[in-house]
Amino acid sequence: MVRTDIESVWILALASKCRAFTEENTAWSLLIIAAAWLVMTLIYWAHPGGPAWGKYRLKRFLIASKPIPGPRGLPLIGSMELMASSLAHHRIAAAAETCGAKRLMAFSLGNTRAIVTCNPDVAREILNSSVFADRPVKESAYSLMFNRAIGFAPYGIYWRTLRRIAANHLFHPKQIKSAEVQRQAIASQMVDIFGVYRQNFRVRDVLKRGSLNNMMCSIFGRKYRLDSTGCNINEVEELKALVDEGYDLLGKLNWSDHLQWLADFDPQKIRFRCSRLVPKVNRFVTRIIAEHRADTSEKTRDFVDVLLSLQGADNLSDSDMIAVLWEMIFRGTDTVAVLIEWILARLVLHPDIQSRVHDELDKVVGRSRAVEESDIPEMVYLPAVIKEVLRLHPPGPLLSWARLAINDTDIDGHHVPAGTTAMVNMWAITRDPDVWADPLEFMPERFVNKEGDVEFSVLGSDLKLAPFGSGRRTCPGKNLALTTVSFWVASLLHEFDWLPSDSNSVDLSEVLRLSCEMANPLSVTVRPRRGLDLSNCGKSSAWGTRFLHSPANTSPCIGPRKLL
């Protein structure tokens, strides 16, 4: 230390003697440094794909090898505007078209190198490659502890253990089947609520609440009624607020993730909001875990019980358990509700298709009873409708969360370095006329098999339509999601004719948050098909109005549903 100080003094003394540090020299030096920096910034930026790609390739002298085509964007920040949009999937598709890079496009998000494909063959190469088994972790995901949950956990033993536990318990076909009773109860409550309200109402809040209650029951063993009656009302409201806030934070493009020099300033207040949310989530989930530990009675096992019973290497710390449980609530809630809203919107918009679903329900179920889950495998047209909606309105148009290259690799003949973020634009693939005939037409028939045809699977084997992703990190909740969506849609369709509301026609505009939702929530009128007796519910109850237009906070009168 002393030596360094003495050396510095000598250098300064010499420099002053040499007159190297005159004001003029310093100004020139700064100017030269600034000019050099500007030139380098422009050189990096001039590279196809923008500054992050230019920096990587020029520093490694990869000038001769074929670059991946892509937009340059702006110096320093690259193409942040592509992802900052609420229609990122549209913008990326348009940019790929413009650059002639539908197979593979490179772009820069600040310092982050990204690639995206709008082609099913290249999508398969990316998603099924072991190199892309990791995920880029956003600051918000770290702050919300999601790096310890399945979706953001780094590829490795911990992630594999979590997937195995979830597959053996939460997503096991037996477990999915055993939750049928709860799905039935929620479907019945939804029918009651829609039957009360009947005219010109929004479906979204009820669907989201139903979906949340369903996950709360499977994960935490908590049974809430959709009308929020009883002492749980505060807990439901608290939970909903926590989920909404987390959803908003994870769905935002955080500029600090890609421009590290911004991180200290937290310009979008994302770190600040995460730091306020985490203790609330911890308190909420810790309370439920403690109640499970204290409860020694015989009851149906939920996912908390499963995690608490794990022994040896599988045993999770409390904080890891909180992350895993919280993620499941999170992932399982909105995706399902968003998809059902799109399905209902399409059926309102296409009454001819709706009446074909009704005909099928009448044939398979008959009007004398409600739908049961065992009816669904007998149906052909309803699954085709659901697939067609997944094609035109995939809830994760960019497959929700991107993948990260663990090692250097080659994709579609191009060198892709480790640390590159990879995305699949499933929305663009499913609307590509080279992949689907009449891609913009809503035609469920395309999924109705003719004699001898193999049924089209949306579970990830065919990348022409893989709304749940594919490969190692494919969605583990896909069977649970499809079971829930099919049953609830069948129940809602069996009970009602779905018509547009008087004031709002169906608007198919989209907004991409964490999932891709209808920008203008669906508003409908329903007409009972099976003669529901809802007389004891009071059609104009104040509750009905409040629940369907704002968060529920009063106790409604929901009577038992009777068949006339």
Ligand code: HEM
């Ligand atoms: C319509 C409903 C759903 C859709 C469209 C959907 C879609 C997706 C997609 C596209 C991915 C990324 C896959 C990939 O990278 O290849 C994903 C991952 C995931 N999903 Fe789903 N999902 C749905 C429902 C659910 C449900 C109900 C759950 C759980 C309760 C769930 C839990 C997860 C988890 C934990 C991951 C991360 C997997 C990993 O990284 O290993 N999802 N989902």
